[in-house]
Amino acid sequence: MSNQSLLPLLQLANPTLPVGGYNYSEGIESLVETGKIYSLQTLEDWLVQELRFGAIRLEAAVMVRAHRLTQAEDLGGLRRWNWWLSAARETEELRSQSLQMGRSLLRLFLELQTNAPETRLIAPPESIAALEEECHFAIAFGMVSAHWQIELQSALLGYLHSWATNLVSAGVKLIPLGQTAGQQLIWNLQPGIEQAREEILTLQDDDLSSCSWGLALASMTHETQYSRLFRS
Structure with missing residues (x-):
């Protein structure tokens, strides 16, 4: 990668x-509370399974489509996949997280853009602003990475x-673990992240499915958990 795309x-x-x-902990806080996750190994097992079968695969696949649609200047396609992702979110907590993060990223992007007016937007500012209030993070990440001319495979790796x-950081605080253990876990996840990237890039629209009932149950439990460090 060139510095022009690596730095962004x-x-x-x-x-x-x-x-x-x-x-956000994406259910990890409730899983720690109930004893399902209690160590470095159990946290690693959970994250590896999510990369192989979980909802993150759907989100990342939608990010890939958002990147391509932004390059094609297809705002209608972006809206369709944004609605699709809303329907795919299994709990209100997960949907609210995705929309809040997407809204924040687009606002940040438009703010940064005002300081670089010489850079052409792939989509007009008013079109991006129209998505701002109801834009999922995966869509926003794909749009911004395409605008910043970040190559798709690298953008996907960065997204994963x-x-x-973020989730390792949540686990470090909740279990708790030491910072070195957290870094070891991130290192251990590298092969799984690389494998997930290769698989996600080949997924066709009809292949978009996940086995995320564990995440959904953990998220629903977190919504009513008495004591929380992370947002619900």
């Missing part, structure tokens, strides 16, 4: 990007790595 990718996939990803980093 590093910024977009940074865990400190102010879109609120660090506020950002997801894994």
Whole structure:
């Protein structure tokens, strides 16, 4: 990758990007509460299974489509996949998380764009703003990465790595684990992330499915959990 695309990718996939990803545990908090996740190994097992079969595969596949549709300047297609992802979210908590993060990313993108007016937007600002209030994070990530000319395979890798980093960080706080253990886990997840990327890039529309009932149950439990560190 050239520095022109690598640096924007590093910024977009940074865990400190102010879109609120660090506020969510995606069910891990309730799984720790109930004793389903209690160690480095059990957290790794959960994340590996999510990469292989879970909802993150759907989200990442939609991000891929958003990247391609943005390059094609197909705003109608972006809206259709945005609605599709709303229907695919199994709980209100997960849907609200996705929409909040997507809204925050688009607002950040438009703010950054005002400071670089010489850079042409792939889609007009008013069209992007029209999606702003009801845009899922996967859609926003695909749009922004395409506009910043980040190659699709690299954007997908960054999206998956950002997801894994946020959840490992949640596990480090909740179990709790040491920071070194958290870094070891992120290192251990590299083969799974790379394999997921290769598989997701080949998925056709009719192949988009997941086995995420465990995540859905954990999310519903988290909504009513008495004591929480993470947002619901």
